[in-house]
Amino acid sequence: MMLHHCLIGIWRKQNQMTNEHWSEKANCRQVKGIDFFADDINLIQRAKKVCERCLVAAECLKQSIRAEEIYGVWGGLSQRERRKYHRLYDDKMEINQAREIVIKHGNKILG
Numbered sequence: 296m297m298l299h300h301c302l303i304g305i306w307r308k309q310n311q312m313t314n315e316h317w318s319e320k321a322n323c324r325q326v327k328g329i330d331f332f333a334d335d336i337n338l339i340q341r342a343k344k345v346c347e348r349c350l351v352a353a354e355c356l357k358q359s360i361r362a363e364e365i366y367g368v369w370g371g372l373s374q375r376e377r378r379k380y381h382r383l384y385d386d387k388m389e390i391n392q393a394r395e396i397v398i399k400h401g402n403k404i405l406g
């Protein structure tokens with residue numbers, strides 16, 4: 296979990312041109328004891344549950360693909376689920392494309 300937060304922090308630093316970075320609204324910043332890099336399916340499901348209530352899941356997914364994050368749950372998608380999107384999309388992926396992917400995988404985009 297700590298590593299996950301560190302990576303989000305790095306993403307934020309890389310994008311300090313904007314006053315408010317999307318990661319400020321990341322739901323995983325509010326929870327403790329969730330392992331976003333677990334191999335166990337039950338723990339992966341717990342992490343994905345956190346993402347289900349995240350308002351910035353599409354932004355997270357887009358950034359994880361752009362950063363070529365291989366491991367962990369990002370944007371509500373498991374490592375396995377995101378693997379194919381690494382192949383399909385590059386860093387030019389539009390945010391609407393990311394939203395469609397997140398919705399397809401069951402997350403609710405509330406904002």
Ligand code: SF4
Binds near residue numbers: 346
């Ligand atoms: S989608 Fe999940 S991993 Fe990404 S910022 Fe939201 S809670 Fe964190």
